[in-house]
Amino acid sequence: MVYLTRQEHFNAAHKLFNPKWSKERNEEVFGLCANENWHGHNYDLYVTVKGEPDADTGFLYDVKKLSQLVKQHVIDKLDHKNLNMDVDFMKDKMCSTENLAIAIWQQLAPHLPVEVQLHSIKLYETPRIYVEYFG
Amino acid sequence: MSKKVAVFRKEHFNAAHRLHNPSWTEAKNDAVFGLCNNPNFHGHNYELIVKITGEIDTATGYVIDLKILSDLVKAEVIDRFDHKNLNLDTAEFLSLNPTAENIAVVIYDLLRLKLDTALELHIRLYETERNFVEYPVN
Numbered sequence: 001m002v003y004l005t006r007q008e009h010f011n012a013a014h015k016l017f018n019p020k021w022s023k024e025r026n027e028e029v030f031g032l033c034a035n036e037n038w039h040g041h042n043y044d045l046y047v048t049v050k051g052e053p054d055a056d057t058g059f060l061y062d063v064k065k066l067s068q069l070v071k072q073h074v075i076d077k078l079d080h081k082n083l084n085m086d087v088d089f090m091k092d093k094m095c096s097t098e099n100l101a102i103a104i105w106q107q108l109a110p111h112l113p114v115e116v117q118l119h120s121i122k123l124y125e126t127p128r129i130y131v132e133y134f135g
Numbered sequence: 136m137s138k139k140v141a142v143f144r145k146e147h148f149n150a151a152h153r154l155h156n157p158s159w160t161e162a163k164n165d166a167v168f169g170l171c172n173n174p175n176f177h178g179h180n181y182e183l184i185v186k187i188t189g190e191i192d193t194a195t196g197y198v199i200d201l202k203i204l205s206d207l208v209k210a211e212v213i214d215r216f217d218h219k220n221l222n223l224d225t226a227e228f229l230s231l232n233p234t235a236e237n238i239a240v241v242i243y244d245l246l247r248l249k250l251d252t253a254l255e256l257h258i259r260l261y262e263t264e265r266n267f268v269e270y271p272v273n
Contacts, residue, residue, distance in 0.1 A: 011263065013151035013178040013220075032218035039218040040151040040178005042263050080170035080177040082151075126149065126180050 003119055004060045005048040008070050010079035013040040014095040017084075038082060043100075044130075045074070046122035047108065051115055061116045073107045097125040101133040109135070141188045142198045146208050148217035151178040152233040155222075176220060181238070182261035183212065185246065189254040199254060211245045235262040239270040 015038045016030040026034040033039070047070055051060045077087055083095040089107060093099050101123040109118050124130040154171040155164050164172045171177065185208055189198045219225055221233035227241045239260040247256055261267040 009263075011177050011179055013176040035218050035220070035224070037220035037223040038151040038176055038178065039149050039220065040176065040180075041149055042180045080173050082173065082175035082177065085175045086173070126147070 001050055002053055002060050003048050003050045004063065004066070005046050006063060006066045006070055008045045008047070008067075008075055010043050010045070010075050011040065012043060012078055012081050012083050013038040014083035015039065016094065016096060018094065038084070041125050043078070044124035045070070045104065046120075047104075048119040048122070049112065049116050050119040051117055061113070069108060069111050073111060074104050077107075097123055097129065097131045098133075101131045105133055105135060139188055139190055140198050141186050142201060142204075143187075144185045144201060144204045144208055146183045146185070146205075146213055148181050148183070148213050149178065150181060150216050150219050150221050151176040152221040152228075153177070154232055154234060156232060176222070179262050181216075182267075183208070183242065184259040184261075185242075186257040186259070187250070187254050188257070189251075199251075207246065207249055211249060212242050215245075235260055235266065235268045236270070239268045243270050 015035055016033040017026050017036075018029075021029070023034075047066065049061055049066065053060050077089070081087055083090050083100065089103050090100065093103065101121045104123065105118060105121045108121075112118060118135060120135075121133045122130060123132075153173060153176045154168040156167070159167070185204065187199050187204060191198055215225060215227075216238075221228045221238070228237070231237050231241070239258045242260065243256060243258045246258075250256055257269065257271065259267060259269045
């Protein structure tokens with residue numbers, strides 16, 4: 001089994017705000033992240049797939065194809081966007097890094113060939129904060 | 136005269152912004168600013184490097200007490216911009232496009248007012264790991 005990782009990045013605005021809660025409750029739980037007018041991050045994304053290298057190509061998966069998949073299904077939808085307002089697959093979800101990593105997994109998994117398994121989504125919100133999701 | 140030494144303080148803040156010139160049409164804004172003109176904003180992790188150059192004080196051995204510099208940067212810059220929307224939440228960018236260039240100049244002006252005139256100030260601001268600006272230019 002070999003693991004192959006493609007790194008990408010996108011810049012986006014978001015806020016952490018639960019519409020079922022009062023403004024005070026949101027500020028108590030989410031602090032500065034609840035700022036009404038949003039704030040933003042440079043997100044770094046690591047998509048890792050796993051499988052066996054193909055006997056003819058030596059590739060687990062063509063990294064160019066992986067890059068195009070990530071670009072089409074994730075980066076084009078998230079980059080320079082407002083995660084709360086502009087992204088169809090985050091609609092009605094809390095825009096935490098945890099939920100975003102799970103949503104990115106769900107965006108990518110259906111598009112991989114059967115012999116290539118999605119292993120993990122590693123998503124950095126800042127250089128010091130990241131989450132990992134293994135499906 | 137003592138030798139001049141440069142000391143640095145690194146800080147960071149996360150903010151939303153939009154690059155937009157209200158005196159232009161939407162089409163022109165899109166043509167010039169592209170994705171950065173998204174009406175609902177986008178955002179960055181800004182990394183700030185404040186460089187102070189001066190002579191070493193013979194009594195303390197310091198150019199500037201870095202704790203004092205840290206407190207100053209926090210009070211003047213980080214508390215003002217961190218987890219904010221630069222276009223909507225900050226007085227400095229109500230009518231100034233919040234490009235990395237303009238943010239660096241604003242930060243310089245805020246800190247310059249509070250620093251001893253004998254100390255030289257230089258700002259480096261990273262908007263992303265790959266895009267950064269410096270002010271002033273020597």
